[in-house]
Every structure is written in structure tokens, then in C-alpha cells.
Amino acid sequence: MTVDLRVIRELEAIVGADFVRTEAGDVEPYSRDATPTFRAVPDAVVWPRTAEEVAAILKLATARHVPVVPRGAGSNLCAGTLADRGGIVLVLTRMDEILEVSSDELLARVETGVTTTALSDAAAAKGLLYAPDPGSRTVSTVGGNVATCAGGLRGLKYGVTRNYVLGATAVLPTGEIIKTGGRLWKDVAGYDLTRLLTGSEGTLGVLTEVTVALLPMPASTNTGVAYFPTLSDAGTAVGAIIGAGIVPATLEFLDAKCIGAVEEYAHLGLRSDAGALLLFGDDGAEDVVERNLTRIGEICTDTKAMEVTLAENIARAQALLEARRCSLPALSRLGTMTILEDATVPRPRLAEMVGRIDAIAASHDVPVATFGHAGDGNLHPTIVVDQHDDDGIKRAHEAFGDIFKAAIGMEGTITGEHGVGAAKLPYLTDRLGADQMALLRRIKAAFDPAGILNPGKLGS
Amino acid sequence: MTVDLRVIRELEAIVGADFVRTEAGDVEPYSRDATPTFRAVPDAVVWPRTAEEVAAILKLATARHVPVVPRGAGSNLCAGTLADRGGIVLVLTRMDEILEVSSDELLARVETGVTTTALSDAAAAKGLLYAPDPGSRTVSTVGGNVATCAGGLRGLKYGVTRNYVLGATAVLPTGEIIKTGGRLWKDVAGYDLTRLLTGSEGTLGVLTEVTVALLPMPASTNTGVAYFPTLSDAGTAVGAIIGAGIVPATLEFLDAKCIGAVEEYAHLGLRSDAGALLLFGDDGAEDVVERNLTRIGEICTDTKAMEVTLAENIARAQALLEARRCSLPALSRLGTMTILEDATVPRPRLAEMVGRIDAIAASHDVPVATFGHAGDGNLHPTIVVDQHDDDGIKRAHEAFGDIFKAAIGMEGTITGEHGVGAAKLPYLTDRLGADQMALLRRIKAAFDPAGILNPGKLGS
Numbered sequence: 001m002t003v004d005l006r007v008i009r010e011l012e013a014i015v016g017a018d019f020v021r022t023e024a025g026d027v028e029p030y031s032r033d034a035t036p037t038f039r040a041v042p043d044a045v046v047w048p049r050t051a052e053e054v055a056a057i058l059k060l061a062t063a064r065h066v067p068v069v070p071r072g073a074g075s076n077l078c079a080g081t082l083a084d085r086g087g088i089v090l091v092l093t094r095m096d097e098i099l100e101v102s103s104d105e106l107l108a109r110v111e112t113g114v115t116t117t118a119l120s121d122a123a124a125a126k127g128l129l130y131a132p133d134p135g136s137r138t139v140s141t142v143g144g145n146v147a148t149c150a151g152g153l154r155g156l157k158y159g160v161t162r163n164y165v166l167g168a169t170a171v172l173p174t175g176e177i178i179k180t181g182g183r184l185w186k187d188v189a190g191y192d193l194t195r196l197l198t199g200s201e202g203t204l205g206v207l208t209e210v211t212v213a214l215l216p217m218p219a220s221t222n223t224g225v226a227y228f229p230t231l232s233d234a235g236t237a238v239g240a241i242i243g244a245g246i247v248p249a250t251l252e253f254l255d256a257k258c259i260g261a262v263e264e265y266a267h268l269g270l271r272s273d274a275g276a277l278l279l280f281g282d283d284g285a286e287d288v289v290e291r292n293l294t295r296i297g298e299i300c301t302d303t304k305a306m307e308v309t310l311a312e313n314i315a316r317a318q319a320l321l322e323a324r325r326c327s328l329p330a331l332s333r334l335g336t337m338t339i340l341e342d343a344t345v346p347r348p349r350l351a352e353m354v355g356r357i358d359a360i361a362a363s364h365d366v367p368v369a370t371f372g373h374a375g376d377g378n379l380h381p382t383i384v385v386d387q388h389d390d391d392g393i394k395r396a397h398e399a400f401g402d403i404f405k406a407a408i409g410m411e412g413t414i415t416g417e418h419g420v421g422a423a424k425l426p427y428l429t430d431r432l433g434a435d436q437m438a439l440l441r442r443i444k445a446a447f448d449p450a451g452i453l454n455p456g457k458l459g460s
Numbered sequence: 461m462t463v464d465l466r467v468i469r470e471l472e473a474i475v476g477a478d479f480v481r482t483e484a485g486d487v488e489p490y491s492r493d494a495t496p497t498f499r500a501v502p503d504a505v506v507w508p509r510t511a512e513e514v515a516a517i518l519k520l521a522t523a524r525h526v527p528v529v530p531r532g533a534g535s536n537l538c539a540g541t542l543a544d545r546g547g548i549v550l551v552l553t554r555m556d557e558i559l560e561v562s563s564d565e566l567l568a569r570v571e572t573g574v575t576t577t578a579l580s581d582a583a584a585a586k587g588l589l590y591a592p593d594p595g596s597r598t599v600s601t602v603g604g605n606v607a608t609c610a611g612g613l614r615g616l617k618y619g620v621t622r623n624y625v626l627g628a629t630a631v632l633p634t635g636e637i638i639k640t641g642g643r644l645w646k647d648v649a650g651y652d653l654t655r656l657l658t659g660s661e662g663t664l665g666v667l668t669e670v671t672v673a674l675l676p677m678p679a680s681t682n683t684g685v686a687y688f689p690t691l692s693d694a695g696t697a698v699g700a701i702i703g704a705g706i707v708p709a710t711l712e713f714l715d716a717k718c719i720g721a722v723e724e725y726a727h728l729g730l731r732s733d734a735g736a737l738l739l740f741g742d743d744g745a746e747d748v749v750e751r752n753l754t755r756i757g758e759i760c761t762d763t764k765a766m767e768v769t770l771a772e773n774i775a776r777a778q779a780l781l782e783a784r785r786c787s788l789p790a791l792s793r794l795g796t797m798t799i800l801e802d803a804t805v806p807r808p809r810l811a812e813m814v815g816r817i818d819a820i821a822a823s824h825d826v827p828v829a830t831f832g833h834a835g836d837g838n839l840h841p842t843i844v845v846d847q848h849d850d851d852g853i854k855r856a857h858e859a860f861g862d863i864f865k866a867a868i869g870m871e872g873t874i875t876g877e878h879g880v881g882a883a884k885l886p887y888l889t890d891r892l893g894a895d896q897m898a899l900l901r902r903i904k905a906a907f908d909p910a911g912i913l914n915p916g917k918l919g920s
């Protein structure tokens with residue numbers, strides 16, 4: 001136990017005794033996040049309510065060298081919020097107020113414990129769109145989204161979370177509360193700390209408030225689906241769509257194994273004889289959406305699609321999107337442990353990479369299915385194993401190691417949108433090189449001299 | 461002289477004697493950039509050709525504690541590329557190769573000495589758009605654009621340079637060559653060094669190559685102009701346009717003094733009786749552009765516009781844009797020294813801020829005219845004085861000090877797109893606070909332990 005009783009009493013003095021927990025039964029839920037196979041039991045779980053409370057906690061932790069792991073909903077898939085070195089898990093879900101939604105300025109200001117969906121809904125109520133839509137959005141917090149620079153299904157046209165963070169309030173590990181950026185789209189006063197904190201996975205500071213950019217809500221949105229004999233044909237279609245000057249909001253794919261699993265799970269009426277499914281969607285003025293989707297459909301037909309269907313109504317469009325969104329739960333039913341990864345390659349190499357993934361999985365004797373963001377080259381290869389099959393789990397991890405190597409070899413990366421966490425830190429040097437890793441550590445030390453904030457993750 | 465002869469000989473050994481200059485006549489052009497009143501004569505000017513040469517130079521400079529100031533075209537307006545502490549000006553314009561333009565991947569890879577226009581033209585030749593379009597684009601280098609996170613006339617819809625940098629090759633002050641990011645839109649492996657380098661004004665590393673995102677070239681673009689009795693009316697129109705869910709590519713304004721100066725300079729047929737001119741433009745499918753501009757025109761008419769004109773052809777649209785682009789040269793004719801600034805406020809406070817600027821200028825007895833990006837709240841108040849009038853120059857700088865304070869007081873910033881440099885470093889603490897300034901210095905030290913890279917600028 002790295003947190004002694006005196007520290008516990010001080011934590012209670014800061015946040016109130018109700019919001020500090022050390023009993024085994026109370027801390028157990030915080031020993032895991034959404035990442036399978038990783039587990040670490042914290043010594044204490046603390047729920048602060050204000051930035052000032054967070055500052056007092058971090059000051060104390062730095063003075064006593066106690067690890068602090070910030071956490072939102074814990075829906076991350078990279079073991080990014082586990083207390084590997086013990087210490088305190090700092091849960092930010094009590095800080096869940098939507099402080100402001102401004103139509104005039106196209107922005108929202110929220111505490112970081114707000115869920116992504118709550119932010120989206122509050123924006124939508126004023127006719128505005130919060131563009132990032134990560135898969136876990138109904139439970140994930142905005143703070144967690146910013147800390148991991150979360151992506152989502154609209155990334156191709158709209159970009160990822162980093163493009164929408166205008167400003168942040170962050171508490172430094174030494175207790176200072178800083179405000180980076182603000183309410184402006186254009187502000188170059190100082191180093192871009194807003195972006196440096198975005199994607200820093202809770203290792204540089206604890207985000208307590210963010211200001212995010214909103215957009216006018218598009219007047220309409222629609223979705224279509226195309227089936228292809230092979231994933232390579234689908235890849236050709238994606239290249240032709242982009243080549244025709246169309247960058248739709250959504251361009252997602254499922255491989256044959258995913259299609260089968262999704263159909264068995266959700267009975268959406270998907271074809272079982274296709275090698276790949278391409279889901280495409282766009283939003284904007286109704287006639288523009290109609291025109292873009294029709295053109296995409298034609299391009300798919302011209303590039304060997306077996307069948308192309310545009311959703312005839314909103315309900316059907318939602319059902320098609322559901323095919324993509326339920327890929328993970330559908331695959332999860334095939335075993336008792338689902339390990340989903342996030343390798344990314346340049347867009348034209350998507351099909352080649354899926355071929356490599358299949359070959360790698362076969363060589364390690366593990367079943368794999370792959371879905372993901374075709375427009376971004378962002379793949380989610382998913383291996384399903386039995387949670388009691390230690391050797392199977394070991395083979396799965398070895399397969400992912402090879403998959404990461406293959407992605408890097410294609411000028412790709414080990415994570416497009418899920419984060420590094422503890423799960424992928426062992427592969428990060430392969431991606432960045434030793435010089436850049438050393439620089440990351442020096443930056444980490446510039447923020448966190450005592451190394452108390454989420455140790456064992458980025459910057460370690 | 462901080463650079464002794466031994467160092468000069470070593471520099472010559474690295475880049476060749478032709479590319480090292482120390483004679484007064486040779487270094488004089490590098491004693492200024494585009495910022496009036498600032499001047500600093502370097503000891504030497506060096507033109508490297510490769511990242512490896514840059515690495516050797518920086519390693520030498522760190523070992524000998526010689527300041528190095530990286531420079532592209534020197535078109536910045538913040539005294540960001542002057543050798544205030546002597547030493548070497550490192551001119552990157554020989555590194556001007558366009559290495560790749562990929563239609564498949566919608567990206568370009570260029571050496572950083574390439575001009576913005578050369579990059580735009582190379583992209584356009586393949587039917588692609590490089591979205592950032594800073595005012596100095598015909599001479600400015602892409603490296604300079606990235607180092608200052610340059611904006612431009614299309615920022616409202618397309619965002620600024622930071623949104624388009626996918627990857628960078630940077631040489632650290634200690635000589636390591638690192639590659640950040642790469643060819644991917646989504647890549648969260650490690651801290652976002654790409655964005656940290658973007659806008660770091662040459663204080664953290666020397667950029668030698670960048671990979672930037674391109675977009676399909678919009679099928680059409682058009683422009684319109686509206687005249688208003690007062691700037692406040694124009695501000696109301698801007699709010700109503702955004703409120704109607706339209707985010708056009710361009711939404712620029714000129715105040716009455718700017719309109720007069722531009723008309724006198726360029727004879728574009730602008731009205732002389734208006735209090736403000738609003739220039740609006742959009743791009744995309746022809747019918748969508750037509751529809752958006754018509755709607756914007758209607759909104760302007762509904763919000764007290766005296767007159768609204770849509771350009772009837774491309775030549776006329778270019779002429780209208782020219783009204784905005786020539787604001788700076790037009791104002792420059794009114795005196796022998798033009799000091800242009802870059803304060804930014806939240807969009808709804810634009811007219812209020814211009815009112816404050818006028819009052820501040822009057823109280824300091826200096827003439828001011830203001831134009832800028834109405835959609836972003838990004839203002840360019842411009843004071844024209846006689847270059848021999850020391851007292852007038854002093855009063856101009858005092859006025860800008862008050863303008864920056866006023867902008868900060870309105871939740872704005874001291875620079876939206878031009879950078880901090882030496883010119884605005886004295887005001888940066890007011891914007892960021894002492895804690896954040898200290899953090900900037902620690903980050904600077906993490907990159908540049910000897911403090912040789914562009915000293916006296918950000919991180920100092």
C-alpha cells in the first residue's frame with residue numbers, strides 16, 4: 001500500500017469522507033477499465049468536485065510521491081486508466097456540469113466528467129453539432145475523449161477530438177491550475193498546450209473543464225451500404241470515391257467475418273456471401289447528401305460492388321449504422337474475451353493490411369475479424385478467445401505485436417484513436433524511435449517532476 | 461560577436477563556404493523581417509541544404525552556446541526571426557523541394573523552404589486544395605507557416621495551418637532528427653509533438669520537412685460584398701449568418717478608414733459612404749455556393765446593409781477579394797511606417813472591440829484603421845506613422861499595449877495568427893499567467909537545454 005492512513009485523512013479533508021474509498025469492494029470496480037487482461041487494484045478511489053480539490057489532491061500526491069490516475073468512465077481500450085503502481089484513482093464523473101452552450105459563438109463549455117452524449121444532446125437542443133462521436137459516447141466522458149484524442153465514425157470529414165478543443169482548464173501535478181486556449185478558433189499566443197494535453201492520456205495534467213467547438217447541425221444525413229466480393233474490391237472503391245473528390249462523413253468497412261457475426265447478433269438482413277461491406281454516409285443540405293450518396297453508390301457499382309443500397313428512411317439509415325456500431329458486441333459473443341486493436345495504415349493500403357492481419361492471426365492460430373474506418377485507414381482487428389485459455393491469450397498478444405510491426409512497416413501506426421496506455425507502451429519505441437521517446441520523457445518531467453501522474457503510461 | 465572564427469570554419473565545413481556569410485553587406489538583409497521597428501544584426505547567415513546539415517549546425521551551436529534563429533522568407537509580423545542575441549540566422553530557403561503530392565492519400569510532402577504558393581500550385585495541378593492561405597503566401601515558406609500556425613482568408617470554414625500538418629521532420633537543438641506524426645489523419649501514438657512544434661516559432665526545433673493534408677479542389681468559388689452604415693451593423697450580420705447555420709469559407713471586414721484607403725489605392729469602385737464593408741465568399745458545388753451566397757446576401761439586407769453585390773464572374777470575385785488582400789499595402793501608403801497587429805476577440809464582440817481600438821488610438825493620438833477576419837473575431841488594427849517620428853512610434857506601441865489589454869479583457873488574445881515573436885513577448889504573461897509562462901520555459905528546456913534556438917522568443 002503506497003497510500004498511508006495520514007494521506008487518506010488528508011484526502012478526506014479535501015473532498016469529504018464520502019468521496020474517498022479504500023475498502024476492497026469499493027475500489028475493485030476501478031481495478032479494470034474496458035481493456036481485457038489488464039488489472040491493477042488502486043489503494044484509494046477519490047471523487048473530487050472542483051478544480052481546486054483536484055489541485056489540493058495533486059499537490060499532496062506530489063509532496064508524498066503517491067501515484068494518481070485520472071479517470072472518466074474507464075471506457076478506454078488501452079489500459080490507460082489503471083493504477084499499475086498503486087496509489088489513487090481520481091474519478092472525475094462528479095464534475096459533470098454543462099456550463100454553457102453558445103449558438104452565437106458555436107461553442108460549449110463543460111466540466112470534463114460530462115458524457116459525450118450529454119454534450120452532443122445539449123448541443124443538438126440548440127441546433128448545433130458536436131462532431132466527434134466515439135463508439136463509447138453514451139458512457140465516455142468528454143475529459144476521457146480529450147485525454148485520448150478520441151475519433152469516431154465521422155472522422156473522415158470532421159476530424160477527431162483535437163480539432164474541436166478550443167481551450168482547457170488543467171491542473172498540473174504540482175497543483176497549479178492553468179487555462180490554455182479559450183473561446184477562440186485562432187489563438188497562437190504560446191505553445192499549443194491545448195493540443196499537447198489532448199491525447200496526453202492523463203500523464204501531464206488533469207483536465208477539469210474544456211471549451212469545445214460546435215458546428216451548425218447539418219440539415220439532413222443519410223447512409224448507404226455496398227457489398228463487395230473481396231475487401232480488396234472495397235478498398236478500390238474507397239480510393240475511387242476519394243479520387244472523385246468526395247470526402248463523405250462516414251466510410252466504414254466490415255470484413256466477411258464481421259458481417260457474419262453482426263448478422264447473427266442483430267438480424268439486420270446483411271448479405272452472407274460478401275467478402276466485405278462498405279458503409280457510407282454523409283450529412284449536409286438534403287440535395288447535396290442525396291447527390292453524394294448516389295455518386296458513391298455509382299462508384300461502388302463501377303468497382304465491382306455486388307449490391308448497393310441507399311437507406312430509404314432515417315430508421316433504415318440508423319439500422320445500417322448499427323451494423324457498424326455493433327461489430328464489437330457481435331464479435332464479443334464468439335468467446336469470453338474480446339481483444340480489439342487499433343492499428344492504422346495509409347488509406348490505399350487498407351486491404352493489404354487486412355490481408356497481413358489475417359495471415360498473422362493464422363500463423364499464431366487465433367481467430368481474427370476486422371472492421372474499422374476505411375476512409376482513415378484505421379483498422380480494428382479483433383481477436384476473440386476464451387478468458388481461461390492462457391496460451392490463447394498469449395498467442396493473441398503475440399499476434400497483435402506482429403500486427404503493430406506490420407502497420408509501422410507500412411508507414412502506419414500502433415494506435416489511430418484508442419491511445420497507448422499501458423497496453424501499447426511496449427510498442428511505442430518501435431513507432432517513435434529512441435530519440436523521440438527520450439523527448440517524451442523530458443516533456444513529462446517538465447509537467448510532472450515527481451512522476452506521480454498516471455505513471456507507467458506515456459512519458460514513462 | 462558571439463560566433464568566433466573557429467565556429468565559422470566549422471559551419472563552412474558543414475554546408476560549404478558558399479553558404480556561410482558574415483560580411484556586413486551580406487548579413488544586413490537578415491537583420492530585419494517584415495516587422496517594423498525591430499532590427500538585430502546576426503553574426504552569420506547560413507543556408508543549409510539537408511536535415512543532416514541542420515543537425516550538424518545545431519549540435520555545434522549547442523556545444524558552443526551560439527544562438528541559432530531559423531528563418532524562411534522572413535515575412536512574419538512579430539519580429540520572430542531576428543537574432544536579438546546575435547549568432548546565426550539559419551535560412552531554410554534552399555530546402556525547397558516538393559517531394560510528393562498524392563491524390564490517393566490527399567497529402568503533400570515538402571521541404572520546409574517551399575513557398576506556400578508553390579505548394580498550393582502543385583496541389584492544384586492535381587485537382588487538390590491546400591486550404592491555409594496566409595496573406596504572405598506568395599513569399600512565405602511552408603516551414604514559416606507551420607512555425608507560426610499561420611491563418612488566412614479561408615480560416616472560418618477550413619481552420620488554420622495546425623489542422624493540416626500530418627507529420628514533420630524536426631531537428632532538435634541537440635542535433636537529433638525526429639519524425640513526428642506521418643501520413644495519417646488519425647495517429648495518437650505519443651504526445652502530439654506535431655502540434656507542439658506547430659506555432660512554436662522556431663524555439664523548439666528546426667522543421668526541415670512536413671507532410672500536409674490536402675482536400676479535393678472545390679468545384680466552384682464565389683464572393684460577394686455588403687456595405688453597412690456602421691461596423692456594429694456588420695457585426696450583427698455576421699452573427700445572423702452564423703445563426704442561420706452558414707459557415708462560409710470567408711467572412712472578412714474593412715472599417716471605413718480601410719475602405720477609403722483601399723479605394724484610393726486600387727480603384728475597385730468601393731462605396732465611400734459606408735461605415736463598414738463585409739466580404740463573404742464560399743466554395744463547393746456550384747449550386748451550394750450560389751445558394752449560400754444568396755442567403756448571406758439576404759441576411760445582410762435584413763440586417764441594415766446599404767447594398768449587397770454578388771460577383772457576377774470570377775474576375776469580379778477576384779477583384780473583391782483583392783479589396784481585402786490589399787488592405788495592408790493600401791494603408792501603408794498613408795505613412796512611412798505601418799504597424800499591423802493581430803488581436804482577436806470572441807466573434808460577437810468584434811464591433812465592440814473595434815470601437816475600443818478607435819478610442820484607444822484617439823487617446824494616444826495615433827491614426828488607426830482596422831480590417832480582418834470577421835468570422836474568427838481576428839482583427840488587424842493598423843497604425844501608420846512617420847518612420848522618423850520617434851514619439852509617434854512610441855505612442856503607437858503604447859496604443860497596441862492597451863489594445864492587447866482590452867482584447868484579453870474580452871476573453872480574447874494578443875495574437876490570432878501572426879505569432880508572438882519578440883514583438884509580443886512582453887504581453888504574453890498578461891495572456892497566459894505566470895504559471896503557464898513557467899511551464900512554457902520548462903517545455904523549452906526539455907527541447908533546448910542550452911537555450912540556443914531562437915532565444916528571446918517563446919519559452920524565454
